[in-house]
Amino acid sequence: MSYQYNVYRNLSTQEVIQQFELYTFPSFRQKSKVRFLQEPFFVVEASKNNEKVGIAVLEITRNRSYSLMKVLSLWVKEEHRRRGIASQILRIAEKIAVNNQINYLNIIFQDNWDSFKWMPNLLQKLGWNKPDKRTILVKLSYQQVCNLPWFKLQEYPEIFRVVPWVELSQDDYEYIKNKQKNENWYNEEISPFQLPHLLEPLGSLALKNTENQVVGWLIVHKVAPRTVQFTSYFIDKAYRETPATFNLLVDSIQRMYKADVGDDAIFMYRASNEKMHFFAKAIVGEHNKGAFTEIWTGQKWVYGEFKSDTSDEPH
Ligand SMILES: CC(C)(COP(=O)(O)OP(=O)(O)OC[C@H]1O[C@@H](n2cnc3c(N)ncnc32)[C@H](O)[C@@H]1OP(=O)(O)O)[C@@H](O)C(=O)NCCC(=O)NCCS
Known part of the structure; x- marks a missing residue:
């Protein structure tokens, strides 16, 4: 049996957590705690025999000059990877964006995730822009700095x-x-x-x-x-x-x-x-190279006249 794809609309933060948190990467719950998220959300789900095997959580934000659909989480169950599920989920996200007159989609990923090795390829095959390095995250412990x-x-x-x-x-x-x-x-x-x-x-x-x-x-x-x-x-x-x-x-x-x-x-x-x-x-300090994580952004313009000033968008 092949995969089924469902789209859920108008979900609140609590509904996404209750129904999908276990299948989100990065964790939707954690993200909702540390930054303001714009409700309602869309979720695109892939399932097989009523089992969830892939999920994307989508957030839509609009400002005066453009509207954006952020792919907040993208995850496919390990045994079902490399069968085109994530690609299909992103194609569906793209359709939702066009139907809702959303100008572009974006997704972020980090260089310390395994998928960092293949996200650029996955996105480029779907016609997304070459991802770019937007943000640096620094992580330190007290012990690492107290003697500097x-x-x-x-x-x-x-x-x-x-x-x-x-x-x-x-x-x-x-x-x-x-x-x-x-x-x-x-x-x-x-x-x-x-x-x-x-x-x-x-x-x-x-x-x-x-x-x-x-x-x-x-x-x-x-x-x-x-x-x-x-x-x-x-x-x-x-x-x-x-x-x-x-x-x-x-x-x-x-x-x-x-x-x-x-x-x-x-x-x-x-x-x-x-x-x-x-x-x-x-x-x-010079010796602590592991403290830096790169955060990359991929994006695809899908609707309306292209505007180049989108790089200021926080993630
Ligand atoms: C990233 C992820 C969602 C991809 O899901 P998927 O359904 O396996 O992806 P697809 O089958 O659509 O892959 C499309 C293309 O991406 C590339 N790709 C995907 N996984 C790859 C891998 N493990 N190694 C090398 N290339 C890979 C390939 O080019 C692939 O096309 P091909 O299979 O025809 O060669 C999945 O690996 C995952 O859930 N990872 C853990 C969570 C995560 O890191 N999510 C990213 C959040 S931004």
């Missing part, structure tokens, strides 16, 4: 005062929001207000100047039981390149280590950000 030369907590320069993020006043938060609205102060990707339910209060710190204004922050999120993520690290242009930059990081890590908040820390940046790559290498 930069890891010393020094006095903050006198122009700064450090305050736990959660102890800022309502006026401070309003000050940041207004400055963002009026001056486009920081890139929204590093907004300190994202994922409030995951905020790690011990590690999240704000920097204030002598006029008691917020001039920077380091926001940490708890993304797994023993893993924290440095999500947002920002210092106002006028206050950069002082010892406070590294100090804020050391301070945050030490506060969390003392309270046994977790074992690992991760952070991400765009692969094209050379300054950040330089900074990341300095943090990680």
Whole structure:
């Protein structure tokens, strides 16, 4: 008997978790915890004798200039691989996209997954673009950094005062929001207000100047039981390149280590950000090449006039 393909529409986050979590890769549940996902979802399922043998979870997002279908998870049961199931699932996803006037599809994958070896081929056979390296993920443990030369907590320069993020006043938060609205102060990707339910209060710190204004922050999120993520690290242009930059990081890590908040820390940046790559290498130390994971994106334009400004899309 050949494979059957079913499309499920209008699913909520909870419904996807209940019915399909066991068949998702990467885990849909984990993804839904650490970033905002746009409901409702589509799921494309391949089955044989009523058994699920392949799944894709699809999310649709729209902004002013284009709409996008993200393949959040793609998985085929081991015994059924190399029979064209994933390819067929992606062809069906493409049809759904066209029927819903979605401009393009994308999928992300990492260089530490087995499938990294064949995802580019699989996608290219379906007419997708050659995937590109978009994001770098860095993973570190306390033991890996605590003896590195930069890891010393020094006095903050006198122009700064450090305050736990959660102890800022309502006026401070309003000050940041207004400055963002009026001056486009920081890139929204590093907004300190994202994922409030995951905020790690011990590690999240704000920097204030002598006029008691917020001039920077380091926001940490708890993304797994023993893993924290440095999500947002920002210092106002006028206050950069002082010892406070590294100090804020050391301070945050030490506060969390003392309270046994977790074992690992991760952070991400765009692969094209050379300054950040330089900074990341300095943090990680020369001998720790395994700390870096590359995150690649494949995409296929399927509907409407092609626009090239899609690379800013976060995953
Ligand atoms: C990635 C995955 C979904 C592919 O599923 P699949 O149904 O086996 O893929 P297909 O049969 O449609 O493969 C299409 C083409 O991809 C390439 N390919 C797929 N698996 C491959 C493998 N193990 N080795 C080499 N090439 C492979 C081949 O070119 C293949 O065409 P061919 O069989 O005619 O040579 C499956 O390997 C999987 O579930 N992996 C674990 C989860 C995962 O990593 N998902 C990716 C998330 S982005």
